[in-house]
Every structure is written in C-alpha cells, then in structure tokens.
Amino acid sequence: MGINILGLGKYVPEQVLTNDDFKRFIDTDDEWIRTRTGICERHMAGWEPTWYMGKEASLVAIKKAGISPEDIGLVISCTATSDFHTPSMASVIQHETGAVNACAFDINAACTGFIYGLDTARRFLETDESMKYALVVANESLSRFVDFKDRASCILFGDGACACVIEKSDKLFASHLASDGSGAGYLCARALDVAPEVKIDKDFDDGFTKNPLHKLYQNGKEVYKFAVNALPESFERISEKTGLTKDEIDWFIPHQANIRIIETASKKLGVLMDKFIVTIDHYGNTSSASIPLALEESVEKGIIKRGQKIALIGFGAGLTYGGIVLEY
Ligand code: UT7
Numbered sequence: 001m002g003i004n005i006l007g008l009g010k011y012v013p014e015q016v017l018t019n020d021d022f023k024r025f026i027d028t029d030d031e032w033i034r035t036r037t038g039i040c041e042r043h044m045a046g047w048e049p050t051w052y053m054g055k056e057a058s059l060v061a062i063k064k065a066g067i068s069p070e071d072i073g074l075v076i077s078c079t080a081t082s083d084f085h086t087p088s089m090a091s092v093i094q095h096e097t098g099a100v101n102a103c104a105f106d107i108n109a110a111c112t113g114f115i116y117g118l119d120t121a122r123r124f125l126e127t128d129e130s131m132k133y134a135l136v137v138a139n140e141s142l143s144r145f146v147d148f149k150d151r152a153s154c155i156l157f158g159d160g161a162c163a164c165v166i167e168k169s170d171k172l173f174a175s176h177l178a179s180d181g182s183g184a185g186y187l188c189a190r191a192l193d194v195a196p197e198v199k200i201d202k203d204f205d206d207g208f209t210k211n212p213l214h215k216l217y218q219n220g221k222e223v224y225k226f227a228v229n230a231l232p233e234s235f236e237r238i239s240e241k242t243g244l245t246k247d248e249i250d251w252f253i254p255h256q257a258n259i260r261i262i263e264t265a266s267k268k269l270g271v272l273m274d275k276f277i278v279t280i281d282h283y284g285n286t287s288s289a290s291i292p293l294a295l296e297e298s299v300e301k302g303i304i305k306r307g308q309k310i311a312l313i314g315f316g317a318g319l320t321y322g323g324i325v326l327e328y
Helices: 019-025 030-037 050-065 089-097 110-127 182-188 196-202 220-242 259-269 286-302
Strands: 001-013 016-020 041-043 072-078 103-107 134-142 159-169 173-179 251-255 309-316 320-327
Touching: 001 041, 001 110, 001 320, 016 019, 016 030, 030 259, 041 089, 041 159, 050 072, 050 089, 050 134, 072 110, 072 159, 089 103, 089 134, 103 110, 103 220, 110 134, 110 159, 110 173, 110 286, 110 309, 110 320, 134 286, 159 286, 173 220, 182 220, 220 309, 220 320, 251 259, 251 286, 286 309
Parallel strands: 072 103, 072 134, 251 309
Antiparallel strands: 001 159, 016 041, 134 159, 173 320, 309 320
C-alpha cells in the first residue's frame, strides 16, 4: 500500500541569519561557509516555540489538502528539538489544529525523522481500516541547542517546519529504515539537567563524555564519512525491493546537511546533480524538516509534478538513515 500526499505546508521563522552575521561572535567568513557547506543563510526562531512552527505548517497543509481536521486519525510530530520532555509536541499540535479524533505522538530519528515519520504513518494507515488521513509534521529549532561558540557546527543549522497530510492509495511506495547506534556519540545533545550528575561520577563513561552539556556536539568528520555512504546505500536497498533503477527516479531529495555530501553521494550513485533538489543555500540544515521543506518548495515551484517518482533520503544523529521512494 502506498500513500497520496494531499497537502504540504511550511512555516519558517521571519528572522534570517546570513553567513556574515556569524562574524559578530565567531571567527568565520562567508567564503568558508559557502564553499565548505553550500549554505548562504538560514532562518532562526525568535519568539516562536517549535510546536508553534509545526502548528502553523500543519494548518497550511490541512487547508491545502482540503480536508476537515476532525477526519485526521493520526498526528506524528518528527523532532529532535522538542520544546518538552513531555507532553509530545504532536499532542499540542493535535489540539491546536483541531484534529480532535487523532492519536498523537512524537518521533525522534533526528535528521531522518521525516522518513521514519512518513513510513510509520503509512503503516498505521495500512493496518487501521478506519483511519482516513494522517498528518506528519517535521518541526525543528536547532538554534536552541546549537553551541554558538563552536564555529564548525553552529553555522550549519537553521529552524523551520513542514507538514504533510496523507491518505492511503495504491501508488508506488517503498522504504528502508536503518540505524547504526555505534555512532550515537558523534552527534548528540544531552537532555537538560542530566549532565551535572554524569560529570560528578568520574568512573562512569556512557560514550558521550565529549559532550557534558545539553548543547549540540558534532564530530563533523565522522558524520560526514557516514553520510556519504548512507545516502547511496539507502537508495540501493530500496532499489533491491522495487526493482526501480536510479534512471527511473525523477527527483532525489536528500537531507540537506552539506552540499559536498550531496555532490559526493550523487557521484557515488552515478546520478547527475540536476536530479537532486537542493535548498541548503537558503535553509541550512533544518534536521527532520529539511526533506519536507525541499519537497514543499519543489512542488510549489512546479518542479515536482504529480505522477513523478521521487526518492527521499535522510541521515543523521543516531546514527539513523533511511529512504522512501514514492510516486508524488
Ligand atoms: O544533519 C546532521 C548531519 N551532519 C552533517 O552531515 C555534518 C557533516 N560534516 C560536515 O559537513 C563537515 O565536517 C563540516 C562542515 C562540519 C566541517 O567541514 P570540514 O571540511 O570537515 O572542516 P574541518 O572540521 O576539517 O575544519 C577545517 C578547518 C579547521 O581549521 P584548521 O584546523 O585547518 O586550521 C577548522 O578550525 O576549518 C576551520 N573551521 C572554520 N573556519 C572558518 C571550522 N569551522 C569554521 C568556520 N569558519 N565556521
């Protein structure tokens, strides 16, 4: 069973941080950031909580889908930067959007979150006859977790949200979800208030000792090495399932982490960059929101059209990775 994407909606904060803006607090320059990452600017949440961005994106998606919120049976919020330990942001968004008949929960698969969320939603729709529509929203405020003293990571991230309403259909759909937890310490942020206790016990090493804080820690080189292999591997695994070759895919939408990762993956896959959707220049890395934001933009611009086959591929903290091939 596949899905039909009925409506997409986004919300990005008004505040924009250019590469030059970073010069105010770290030793960097526009040239380094552009050439090493492909990023020119990113949106930064100001007063908006993360759930608020998710709610706004969801309302647009519901409106575009042309459905009534009461008919939504499931709300999944994909986030690595929740406003709460509890409740789930999905519960808040469920209430705010009027999806009164939905069950609601969050998924944290970091930058692969939307892939995990969309695939989970599809499975719910498949197994629950009474469920008509699902709302999957990816919402992130990386700026609240980034260490603005760490110049190698703070310049990468941006904030934003993107939601989609789906229904079941018999269209093409295949997925691959994976995780390599041995690399969990390469990209991590502790829960607030846990760190001091861990520091006190000097004999205790939980594998995250490089990051005693709740700010984001990244071993960029290790994550880079993982990412350039994860992307083609995930596509190959889906290809094995569907029999579809790379030439039969109209568009590839990779997680927007670094333009060099996307270029290397395109070479490894043997697919020209023309087929890759790239939005990293104006959004930066928005974690789980990056893939749906790129999808939404391409649909709005008329680049991606109904009937086309698209491959969504994510990778990130966990280390998680995975992909979905579907017909739009
Ligand atoms: O969505 C989650 C997934 N995350 C990722 O996919 C991130 C993967 N990793 C990366 O994209 C890259 O590793 C980074 C963009 C994070 C770093 O790029 P790099 O080419 O690996 O740079 P580097 O860390 O090797 O640093 C090279 C030099 C260093 O200076 P020295 O030691 O050669 O003098 C850094 O101190 O660049 C310096 N540097 C900077 N210079 C100016 C690091 N950050 C900056 C900066 N501005 N912002």
